[in-house]
Amino acid sequence: xxxVTQMEGPVTLSEEAFLTINCTYxxxxxxxxxxxxxxxxxxxxxxxxxxxxxxxxxxxxxxxTYRKETTSFHxxxxxxxVSDSAVYFCALSPSGGSYIPTFGRGTSLIVHP
Amino acid sequence: xxxxSQTPSNKVTEKGKYVELRCxxxxxxxxxxxxxxxxxxxxxxxxxxxxxGAADDSxxxxxxxxxxxxxxxxxxxxxxxxxxxDSAVYLCASSPLGAGIDEQYFGPGTRLTVT
Numbered sequence: 557x558x559x560v561t562q563m564e565g566p567v568t569l570s571e572e573a574f575l576t577i578n579c580t581y582x583x584x585x586x587x588x589x590x591x592x593x594x595x596x597x598x599x600x601x602x603x604x605x606x607x608x609x610x611x612x613x614x615x616x617x618x619x620x621t622y623r624k625e626t627t628s629f630h631x632x633x634x635x636x637x638v639s640d641s642a643v644y645f646c647a648l649s650p651s652g653g654s655y656i657p658t659f660g661r662g663t664s665l666i667v668h669p
Numbered sequence: 670x671x672x673x674s675q676t677p678s679n680k681v682t683e684k685g686k687y688v689e690l691r692c693x694x695x696x697x698x699x700x701x702x703x704x705x706x707x708x709x710x711x712x713x714x715x716x717x718x719x720x721x722g723a724a725d726d727s728x729x730x731x732x733x734x735x736x737x738x739x740x741x742x743x744x745x746x747x748x749x750x751x752x753x754x755d756s757a758v759y760l761c762a763s764s765p766l767g768a769g770i771d772e773q774y775f776g777p778g779t780r781l782t783v784t
Contacts, residue, residue, distance in 0.1 A: 599775035649770045657770045659711030
């Protein structure tokens with residue numbers, strides 16, 4: 557079956573540090589890949605997505621590249637802010653645009669001033 | 670406009686009791702989804718409605734769980750004979766007709782605690 561593995565958290569960084577949150581997946585075919593963010597007290601929000609190999613999704617300074625050869629979709633940001641503190645979820649949607657996503661367990665990011 | 674809302678935000682109940690969790694989707698969204706998020710885990714799909722009918726309920730864990738959407742808008746997730754293992758955050762999401770998962774808008778969730 558499909559699965560998503562994320563690095564354990566929490567990830568604790570100082571403001572302006574470089575961020576990487578690792579995500580690897582197992583799926584048949586060519587899934588679409590997503591990063592969602594959950595700010596404290598709010599619902600999950602789509603952060604970025606990539607639908608095919610070598611695509612790069614980007615939003616709000618965050619980036620992730622769909623690497624089929626390593627089945628990875630690592631999230632990066634060059635300079636984090638305190639306001640980036642949240643839980644980040646990697647997810648996949650199977651080939652064919654199925655509406656049923658598989659989520660990773662989430663990685664908490666804490667950014668200190 | 671208003672986003673997806675869920676009520677109550679928190680629910681504490683005793684083992685064996687019946688609970689109902691409500692979801693108000695974004696107006697005009699035809700699709701509605703329920704997920705369960707256990708502590709330290711990502712959301713797990715429970716059931717998907719397209720209009721009034723359940724298009725896919727394959728994620729419901731057992732027959733104690735049931736969901737309805739009688740008028741194609743508000744949905745209620747019902748859990749009978751609650752167990753401590755049902756404790757989790759229950760998330761609702763809605764999307765326009767034909768949208769993929771990247772167009773699912775999530776509510777803030779209902780935190781259910783079974784004592």
